[in-house]
Ligand SMILES: Nc1ncnc2c1ncn2[C@@H]1O[C@H](COP(=O)(O)OP(=O)(O)O)[C@@H](O)[C@H]1O
């Protein structure tokens with residue numbers, strides 16, 4: 001089994017890069033786990049209270065569950081991954097079964113910031129895009145897909161996203177084996193990661 005951790009600031013293109021990496025791989029050989037699925041369950045809070053949560057601080061993530069799930073997958077066992085709704089900003093009641101695969105990709109803003117999780121990765125990748133580029137992408141995505149308005153995105157960016165990026169995410173870059181520059185679509189870097197995965201699969 002090859003376990004790959006992919007980190008990088010919001011909007012750097014982690015999800016896009018992961019999708020490009022797995023595009024031509026057989027579906028039953030790869031499992032993708034997003035850190036976003038492991039946001040702590042906030043069902044006990046009102047929607048207004050949830051709106052004030054700092055979703056960029058490591059404490060907002062249930063790393064214990066994520067780590068235990070990854071250990072189970074490495075042992076060859078299936079897991080029940082939580083399902084998170086960005087629109088409701090909480091965990092849903094249903095779960096999704098994830099089966100162990102030859103390649104497991106774990107992606108999320110903070111996956112290289114947690115030492116215990118980091119230890120489980122065979123390969124660590126950091127996707128880099130400049131902060132202005134990331135903010136533009138985040139604005140477009142959150143207004144289009146996550147039900148936020150301009151004011152909310154900018155307020156969160158200034159009060160949580162940017163300070164947490166500087167404190168936790170950017171410093172985790174030093175743990176990466178590979179840094180993918182992603183201000184523009186980087187087909188060469190994606191191709192190189194694919195080659196490494198294919199070597200492992202064959
Ligand atoms: N290299 C790129 N150039 C332009 N837009 C991109 C690039 N990579 C991703 N995007 C777009 O930016 C937005 C955020 O990308 P996404 O992959 O969701 O980032 P992340 O998972 O890191 O938050 C998406 O709308 C995506 O289509």
Ligand SMILES: O=c1ccn([C@@H]2O[C@H](COP(=O)(O)O)[C@@H](O)[C@H]2O)c(=O)[nH]1
Pocket residue numbers: 009010011014036039055056085086088089090108109146156161
């Ligand atoms: O309910 C939520 C939970 C998280 N967020 C924001 O999501 C990003 C992380 O996801 P990316 O796909 O890497 O951008 C993080 O910056 C949180 O602020 C949210 O908006 N709502």
